[in-house]
Amino acid sequence: xxxxxxxxxxxxxxxxxxxxxxxxxxxxxxxxxxxxxxxxxxxxxxxxxxxxxxxxxxxxxxxxxxxxxxxxxxxxxxxxxxxxxxxxxxxxxxxxxxxxxxxxxxxxxxxxxxxxxxxxxxxxxxxxxxxxxxxxxxxxxxxxxxxxxxxxxxxxxxxxxxxxxxxxxxxxxxxxxxx
Numbered sequence: 001x002x003x004x005x006x007x008x009x010x011x012x013x014x015x016x017x018x019x020x021x022x023x024x025x026x027x028x029x030x031x032x033x034x035x036x037x038x039x040x041x042x043x044x045x046x047x048x049x050x051x052x053x054x055x056x057x058x059x060x061x062x063x064x065x066x067x068x069x070x071x072x073x074x075x076x077x078x079x080x081x082x083x084x085x086x087x088x089x090x091x092x093x094x095x096x097x098x099x100x101x102x103x104x105x106x107x108x109x110x111x112x113x114x115x116x117x118x119x120x121x122x123x124x125x126x127x128x129x130x131x132x133x134x135x136x137x138x139x140x141x142x143x144x145x146x147x148x149x150x151x152x153x154x155x156x157x158x159x160x161x162x163x164x165x166x167x168x169x170x171x172x173x174x175x176x177x178x179x
Contacts, residue, residue: 002038003035003038003041003042003047004035004036004037004038004039005036005038006061007032007035007036007050007054008036010054010056010061011032011036011054014054014055016054018032018033018036019032021050021053021054024053025046025049025050025052025053026049027046027049027050032050035050044058072092072093072094076092076093076094077090077091077092078090078091078094079091082115085112085113085114085115086108086109086110086111086112086113086162087106087107087108087109087112087113087114088106088107089104089105089106089107090104090105090106090107091104092104092105096177098177099177100175100176100177101173101174101175101176101177102173102174102175102176102177103171103172103173104171104172104173104174105129105169105170105171105172106126106160106169106170106171106172107167107168107169107170108131108133108160108161108162108167108168108169108170109162109167110162110164110165110166110167111161111162112161112162112168113159113160113161113162114159114160114161115159116157116158116159117154117157117158117159118157119154119155119156119157120154120176121176122153122154122174122175122176123151123152123153123154123174123175124150124151124152124153124154124158124172124173124174124175125149125150125151125172125173125174126144126149126150126151126160126170126171126172126173127148127149127170127171128144128145128146128147128148128149128150128168128169128170129146129169129170129171130146130166130167130168130169131145131146131162131164131166131167131168131169132144132145132146132162132163132164132168133145133160133161133162133163133164133168133170134160134161134163135150135152135158135160136157136158136159136160136161137152137154137155137156137157137158138155138156138157138158139156143163145164160172
């Protein structure tokens with residue numbers, strides 16, 4: 001953790017100059033400047049004084065949730081292929097298993113299918129970007145084509161199969177993450 005950077009963000013958020021923060025804590029502007037650039041480290045007592053001047057405390061400062069990444073680019077995508085099942089899985093959000101939902105882009109070659117998944121808590125949503133698929137839920141089969149979506153509670157074994165003659169692409173979101 002870069003303490004200085006975090007202190008600077010809090011200072012700016014509180015609309016304080018380095019000099020104003022330094023005065024509140026009986027420190028020098030130079031010390032605050034060096035601290036924010038991680039060129040020096042404060043003692044625990046000094047850090048507590050600074051945090052008090054910023055309206056927070058040690059516990060909240062170190063427990064504060066880091067800003068989460070909002071936009072993900074092509075280089076963030078993790079791809080795996082399975083030749084036996086004839087699919088490519090594109091994990092669109094890195095480490096999505098820590099989140100409440102997990103979006104993937106599933107690409108199925110003709111006759112390809114996802115692996116069968118067991119019943120679990122949560123919900124499944126998909127949007128067919130191209131192709132024609134069959135959604136198997138227990139003994140039930142449901143067909144969906146480009147531009148259509150599906151939504152179900154996974155109370156039985158389930159999988160998706162490409163029943164068309166061209167590649168099928170599905171944006172699939174599972175909650176909780178299960179891929």
